[in-house]
Amino acid sequence: MSKIFLSCEEASHVCDKAQYKESTLWERIKFGIHILFCTVCRKHSVDNQKLTKAIEKSKIACLDKKSKSEMKTCIEQELKKTGY
Numbered sequence: 363m364s365k366i367f368l369s370c371e372e373a374s375h376v377c378d379k380a381q382y383k384e385s386t387l388w389e390r391i392k393f394g395i396h397i398l399f400c401t402v403c404r405k406h407s408v409d410n411q412k413l414t415k416a417i418e419k420s421k422i423a424c425l426d427k428k429s430k431s432e433m434k435t436c437i438e439q440e441l442k443k444t445g446y
């Protein structure tokens with residue numbers, strides 16, 4: 363993973379991870395270098411950002427966070443019941 367130049371496949375993978383804030387700084391730097399010369403991935407990145415913003419606007423992300431925390435509480439209660 364030490365190479366600087368990503369393939370388009372790797373770049374799109376980093377782009378998807380970046381959307382979920384799972385990419386490392388180094389991955390994002392490499393992605394930034396890639397989209398400097400690759401218009402296909404640059405467009406993909408822009409589309410991805412639009413999609414993310416659209417989701418945030420529709421508050422799906424907010425609802426998802428709530429249901430996630432509810433799920434966590436539920437699991438914790440079940441674990442207590444079973445004595446873990």
Ligand SMILES: [Zn+2]
Nearest residue numbers: 370373400403
């Ligand atoms: Zn590319």
